[in-house]
Amino acid sequence: MATRIPIVGGNWKMNTNRASAVALARAVSSAVGGLGGIEVVLFPPFPYLLEVGKAIEGSRLALGAQDVHCEPDGAFTGEVSASMLRDCGCAWTLIGHSERRHVIGEGDDLVNRKVLAALGAGLNVILCVGETRGQREAGQTDAVNQQQLTSGLHGVTREQMRRVVIAYEPVWAIGTGLTATPEDAQAAHAAIRGTLGRLFDSATAGGARIQYGGSMKPGNAAGLMRMPDIDGGLIGGASLNADDFGAIVQAAAHAG
Numbered sequence: 442m443a444t445r446i447p448i449v450g451g452n453w454k455m456n457t458n459r460a461s462a463v464a465l466a467r468a469v470s471s472a473v474g475g476l477g478g479i480e481v482v483l484f485p486p487f488p489y490l491l492e493v494g495k496a497i498e499g500s501r502l503a504l505g506a507q508d509v510h511c512e513p514d515g516a517f518t519g520e521v522s523a524s525m526l527r528d529c530g531c532a533w534t535l536i537g538h539s540e541r542r543h544v545i546g547e548g549d550d551l552v553n554r555k556v557l558a559a560l561g562a563g564l565n566v567i568l569c570v571g572e573t574r575g576q577r578e579a580g581q582t583d584a585v586n587q588q589q590l591t592s593g594l595h596g597v598t599r600e601q602m603r604r605v606v607i608a609y610e611p612v613w614a615i616g617t618g619l620t621a622t623p624e625d626a627q628a629a630h631a632a633i634r635g636t637l638g639r640l641f642d643s644a645t646a647g648g649a650r651i652q653y654g655g656s657m658k659p660g661n662a663a664g665l666m667r668m669p670d671i672d673g674g675l676i677g678g679a680s681l682n683a684d685d686f687g688a689i690v691q692a693a694a695h696a697g
Contacts, residue, residue: 445650447666447673447693448480448606450567451680452507452535452654455486462489465683466496472687474500479673479694482533482567483680487521494530505533508541509564511554523562534559535675537569537593539612549592556605557596565604567675568593569654570633574613582611583632590636599645602637607651608675609633614655616677623664623671626653630670659688666696 457465462485473481484505485493494504506529510520526534536559537552552568559566570589572582586609597605609629614620621629630651638646653665654675665671673693679685 445648445672446478446480447696448482448650448652449673449686449690449693450482450484450505450533450535450608450652450675451686452484452538452675452677453486453680454507454540454677456681457485457489459489459492462486463492463496465681466493466502468683469686470497470500470502472683473502473690476501476690476694479690481690484533484535490526490529490531503532504530505535505565505567506531507535507538509534509536509555509559511551511558513558513562523559523564527563531564533565533567535567535569535608537589539569539571539610539615542569543573543612549589552589552593553595556593560597560601560604565606567606567608567652569608569610569675571610571612571655577611577613582629586629586633587636590633591640594640599641602641602645602649605649606672607633607637607649608654609651610654610675616656618656620656620658620661620665621653623661623668626655626665627668627670630668634670657689659685659692662689662692663696666693671696 482503482505484507506526536555541547570586572585634646650672652673652675653671657674658679
């Protein structure tokens with residue numbers, strides 16, 4: 442991890458209102474502003490992108506979107522394109538989050554189309570992968586992650602992989618309070634890095650950043666991020682509290 446800059450994302454999901462989103466963004470900026478050697482991205486709901494962007498302007502925080510459409514424009518009611526996100530100041534987008542896959546019903550082909558569209562439009566991508574509880578209990582964790590990576594990164598070049606972060610988020614640990622042990626999370630991350638090596642090459646795999654996303658909190662962040670293949674976190678619930686999120690960012694900054 443010493444040669445990879447840690448990255449922590451705050452995925453606010455469908456939470457906050459206009460005033461609280463701005464207040465949270467400013468509080469996070471104050472909490473992490475003095476830290477170096479780390480990248481921090483906020484993912485507010487679509488309606489608040491512009492105002493959150495203004496609130497963090499000039500700070501070390503980057504702005505990201507929680508999703509993106511795979512087409513550049515057209516008759517797609519309710520959707521938001523990559524160019525629109527860039528126009529709002531976004532540098533990042535999440536793609537393939539477990540809630541998009543398992544609640545909304547997005548399949549691997551659509552996830553891949555979104556990845557290619559976002560990269561083609563100049564956005565950086567956090568591609569989310571992870572297994573359900575049933576898949577984990579069946580011993581399919583590595584196979585599921587490998588399949589989602591292989592499909593999601595189809596057509597992505599080695600050069601483009603420099604703008605891709607992988608988030609391993611075991612579905613059974615999201616919003617449940619359950620968390621993989623550092624050792625279990627490390628094993629999954631190492632297997633993901635191995636898959637990236639087979640899909641691309643060892644240099645690309647070694648440089649790729651892989652986040653853990655599954656009920657990471659201030660109390661377990663340091664233990665998780667001390668693992669050699671865990672390069673930060675994709676934070677859900679804890680990102681809605683500036684102190685908690687700041688503590689996680691500090692743990693990531695000091696993990697190397």
